[in-house]
Amino acid sequence: MSIPSLKRLVLGVAAAIGLTATLGAHAADPLKVGFVYIGPIGDHGWTYQHEQGRQALIKQFGDKVQTSFVENVAEGADAERVIRNMAKGGYDLVFTTSFGYMNPTAKVAKQFPKATFEHATGYKQDKNLGTYLSTSYEGRYVGGFLAAKMTKSKKIGYIASFPIPEVIRDINAIQLALDKYNPGTEIKVVWVNSWFDPGKEADAANALIDQGVDVVFQHTDSPAPIQTAERRGVYAIGYASDMAHFGPKAVLTSIVNNWGPHYIRSTQAVIDGNWKSQDYWGGLAEGTIELPISPLVPAEVKTEAEQIIAGIKDGSFHPFAGPILDQKGDVRIAAGSVASNAELAGMNYYVKGISAQLPQ
């Protein structure tokens, strides 16, 4: 029996015990916090960083919380079962950490009004269901700036997972930076239809590099594209965790997600009884995203990147400041305004300058 399914069994048993345990519950009981992961905690990417967040939570609260996680949970029906098991098992707070868990989480949240749920990267809220995400587009914009400065071939590659707003938004942010800092630079997007498949991610990186790309971005969770970039002698931008040691001569920066502070804050709110459903967006300013810039980047470029970061942090600059046109040339975000969170959350168009078509 695999570890994930063993855990599911344990959760199932815990559910049975939980029913009796709640009868005798008193204030000193630890808060039960559950996490549902899309990949293995050892992906060294997206799920790994959520697991780091869980570890931070344990460090902060010690025996005041009791946490557990289920990894490798497929999006869809499988996820619904796992989330429901957690709710049944007396979990007070459940974090579901992938876009495709949105509908299952919303459904279970309705059925268990006493439990609290938080879903990462989605847009459905309820009285007991909040959402949270990292504004990775801020990191992508800075990455796009670095790519614009470092590319020689004027071709940038993007290994994309699924055409959801989060991914489309990030691709757009890079295009906006390329337009501004190195006009005429092309972004090539390859969809691999997976969040985690090291072999396929490496193949995609190779295919892009064969076509002249010299900076590789990824919106997938394994370090394989970084390794490929290192091998082939091109640059790369890491994603989710700091991937520099997989490509010391390749990685310009990594968009590192730091979930710990948010997990600690939400857990504290649930313990204090003042948790409220919200749509939390954490970025560079909140410390939810960190951008360790590599010494490969020349000093003057690094200084300029740090100025952009400072601008994003103090709010004087927003990557999606209007006017922003889509591929047809229609104005999507008017001049003088910046994109609202709702507009960003529902972004389903490529901005002007991207030549590829968005998959339908």
Next chain:
Amino acid sequence: MDLDLISNILYAMVRCGTPLLLVALGELVCEKTGVLNLGQEGMMLFGAVIGFIVAFSTGSLWLGVLLACLAGILLAALFALVALGCQANQVATGLALTIFGIGLSAFVGSAWVGKPLTGFEPLAIPLLSDIPLIGHMLFNQDVLVYLSFALFALITWALLKSRLGLILQAVGENPNAASAMGLPVMRVRTLAVLFGGAMAGMAGAYLSLAYTPMWAQNMSAGRGWIALALVVFASWRVLRVLLGAYLFGLASILHLVAQGIGISIPANLLAMLPYVATIVVLVLLSRDAVRTRLYAPVSLGQPWRGGH
């Protein structure tokens, strides 16, 4: 499309097809003797993690490959014990082995995640690698790919031209008759299962030491299952196994390259392409039902008790 691009695509096709080829060849030998082992994915992952740990700790990639094969053999021995020794249901045993292998490899490898390793580098064969188009594809690969060529040649010869091939086939077609002829049916089947384990372990090592030199849980991402399907769709014929593996590799690569060039075909359709193309071609090749039945091992998946 220029020549360079085609040459690169062919090169990537072989790289992508190699793990499938290795697993499928092992399973083919195993199925020829009438044993269906669905544990390929598990054996592959266990091989990948053991290979990585050994190579990382000792600095010897070859020692990693060797122990990856042994790791595959170890799990295969477990399968042989349960499915052949105790005559348990082969399908259930194989499924259990896959689930066990996924969990075991994740458990064993948890401390090795996120460690970078310099894997097998391409080794160009002088002169031959300069041949246009096919030079890069055939003679500029890493040693494990060359090894897969050699193993393919060896297995093809053994299955089609040698006495060993006849023995394997006899055991798979009619174990009772084979036993009556004095062939050690159980020993042949056990050895075939262990050989399959070694091949799956080596395929795992190819993933963690050459293809993407690192360890990550579930890094095989279903390749063991694809290899299993390839054996069936290739109707148990060794040349078609090679064709199927490379065809799958080619379609996988084409779907990535086409997107980079900007050919606008829906991504989901493109993602299906490797599966569809491989199935269509192999089904067309095997449309003659009578001849296909000739190649399918008659006793496949059926437990056999000795002592007749």
